[in-house]
Amino acid sequence: MRRILPTLVLLLTSACSSSSDHKRPVKPDFPQTNQQLFSEKIAQVPSINSLISLTPVQILDIQRFVGREEIAELPKNKQVYEYLSKNLVNFNYEGENYSASLAMDKQGGNCMSLALLTYAVAKQLGVKAVFQVMYTEPMLLEVTANLAVTSDHVRTFLYEEDTDQPSKSFFFSGRSYLVLDYFPGRYDRPGKIIDENQFVAMLYRNLAADALLNDDLDYAYSLLTSGIRYDEEYAPLISMMAIIHRRKGDVATADKLYRYGLEVTDSKISLLSNYHYLLSKQGNTLQAAGIKQQLLALEDTSPYDWYLIGQDSLHTGDFKSAEIYLSKFLKNTPYYHQAYFDLARAQFAQGKQALAASSIKQAIEIAELSKSQRRYKAKLLWLQQM
Template sequence: MSLWIKLWFITGVLVCGGCATQGDRNADAAPSASVFRDDLFPAYMLSSVEEPQTIFALDSDAQAFVNQTQSEVRTPRENIRNLVNQIFDHAALGLSYQSAANTIASATFERSQANCLSLSIMTYAMAKYAGLSPQFYQVNIPEYWTRREGVNLLNGHINLRISPYKAPNDIVFSEAYADVDFDPQEVRNNFVREPISRTRVIAMFYNNKGADALLANSYSDAYRYFKAAVQTDSSLSQAWVNLGVLYRRLDANDSALASYQRALKENPQHLTAWENLSILYAATGRKDEAQAIQNRLARERQENPFYHTMLGEDALAAGAPDKALSHFRTALRLDRHQHVIYFGLAKAYAALGNTAKARTQLVKAARLVPDENIKARYQSKLFALQSS
């Protein structure tokens, strides 16, 4: 799944993505209206965002799918297991993982593309319809970047647990349950997770839709969704950062500063919010403050292999494969079990004309990747290298 995207622009860094977010604080606190700039987006009210009930609604085909997984003669454990197995079987039949596929539950069931947020929303809706008790969780992963449309995407992750139905006041000492995770990359295993509300997930959905719109340069749509995200859950710091990036695109620097400050108020440890703030400082003449933030960020990220992987991708995009190779080697020293690092090394060697070493790294990447679609992509690139 996705979730948060870190976008390197001249104007700033964007946080969004397919899946996760920060803690679940102050979900009902309303943001200050002064942070919003409706005047910059006069067309934003011509359309509306999806209503929460629409996001989680199941059509008749999806309901029929759930019905055939449940039986009164089975135990709750068996019904949960059957539902989860059938969902994964359905997902395996032609469904491809796409980080940008932010869809409502019914559309996720019908279409052949989805990300982990969309799949988790669909699974939550199905479990609810089956009379079970699902619970969303945020997985607290290190900063992790992937690349989409030539930019770095800062990801987050959520998953869920499905338990038998229980009334609010029920005390259960032992129960059957299933943990459901649609992560195709397995970089998020063994991290602490914490429960988050359905409201928080709705805000994530709006935030992701806004990020997609911003990537497509649809500013009114982006504003509509980012505003809906923070109005739904004002503690969603990523959405405040994204709103600030949108303001920066339009040179509304005061509004961008207010948005970044609000993000840091909600989460003082939000590194990407600090990074956006430093970029804004640099662009507005506050270079010493900007550099101080950048120095601190570099120190805090030094032991994160995905930070060095991101720097390698940036170097490749800038046409500096030697520099990229150095960054990927640093990432590999920190973690030898991530296929994206080997893939980065392969691209760097290929850019340097060393096809033999590029092939070796692609083979290693393909061995480590758990997702068949990504594995097929690596195999295709390996075949192309061998053909050349």
């Protein structure tokens, strides 16, 4: 929870100092996108209401369940928890983006589909749902057309009713809550709490990623546009919007999007990496070098991006950068043995045989541990970081 507290303190400080003469920095407006490049498919974009809507049969099933004598006496958030726990026993993790009703019918979907289903059931019973991003062991799901798709993990907090204090912040209300975490056996590390707008933005990001993988840039544009309406400072949406403009040949708008993203968001790894790629492809070596230095100097605990750009640097023969990126990754995720093998490759290619041998030794030691031992080792590390 360390990552959450500074944000909360800053928000409280801002509220208390609203009478100060100091002017707050004015954030830039979202750059104008080149709509003429795309055949918009707004009609095909699902609304958030359609994504969370349950069928009449599903709603009736929920009502019957909570009407049971032993369930009706429970707090509402416990009712949601019990319903989902009993109805998702055989849920199949398929890695697919489904709506809430489809996820329930199919008894399958990815982690975001599960979170969406939880959100839908919670809304049906009038329960407040708050989401938290979880950092997990990096898992590449698919790589195609220079796009890397990774797994996402979100857990859900279900808050108990508190009608006496309806306007009080959920973080400070003292309300009891239940946590729904569908994959508790993973190497999970708590990330930031996200609000409903950010959660919806993540849903549209997932759908846009599917469109990108299908090379449907027009549909991706429509989905990204919808997502940005909910959170125009969400780094993945900004980065993907820049990517589809670059693919359509509009480098100028892509450049504006990257610069905007770097100004408004704290999550800069993928933005810097993709911006560096854009500048390098355009032959802007001086500016690309400056962006590369920012990336090399950046400190960020997000696990996925460091690993992915470390892999990319290995493939392009930039072994010095690969060593730096993979070292940053392992600083926060030291239980992922494959990364030590990759680090050893980067070190060996630079003539650092002793360091490469040490990395190989660490990789072997971790790989030989059982999954339970690696999990305990990871948990111990995170406890030490609290």
